[in-house]
Amino acid sequence: MTDNFDLFGDPVPTNHGGRGRPQHVPTQENRNRVNMLLACGWSNERIAAALRVTMPTLRKHYFSELKYRDVARDRLDASLLMRAWDGVQKGNVSAIRMFGHLLDRNDLMNFGQAGRPRGAPAGDKSDEKPAKAEKLGKKAAALAAAQKPDVGTAMGELMMRRQQAGTSH
Incomplete structure (x- = not known):
């Protein structure tokens, strides 16, 4: 690898200008992008297209990110919680609000259902809508x-x- 960078800030491979196509050089920004796209549930084909690389190149250079596909969402959520918590520690009101929202979403995820209030018992039927009464004139x-x-x-x-x-x- 070299310390030369192109106009877009990507590193220039050592064989640039030589025979054949230059080898893809993974950057930390691209690694972060792959992790984020995995957390969003993107397929490998879609990620490769977004990075403008082939599937073999994606598997070759980003194999360590791809093998953690199952926990990518949890890692992203943990990162968001930590950033919000840092803001809470500094007294940032919007960070406090965001942290509360993230906690509520986490609690809903722990219940495995959407719409269950925090602290509701597992057998609670609050998700079911009551039957509407007939409207009278x-x-x-x-x-x-x-x-x-x-x-x-x-x-x-x-x-x-x-x-x-x-x-x-």
Whole structure:
């Protein structure tokens, strides 16, 4: 390897200008890019296309990153949590908010489901939506309200007694 860099900041291989195509030189930026794309769930073919390299070149130079595909997302999440935690330690309010959001997302991931509140028991059915009640029109709602008088008032108590007396006959 050499200390020469092209206009884009990529290192120039030692055989540049010689016979054949110059060999790909992996950079730390490209290694980080591969790790991030693996964490996002990209396929090897898609990563190779993004780096503008062939599949054999990807496997040759980035094999150590590719073998950790299964834990790439966890490593990315851990890195985000650490950066947010550094901001929390410095008292950054937006970092505190972001750290809370990341913790909530982590808790949801631990439950294996989305939408479960923090600290909810495993058997909780809070994810299920309750059945909607039939919507009544104005007149039907007024009739239903008239059948159920407010017993907290004198008039409501009188109406309740009359309804009970009418059903007892």
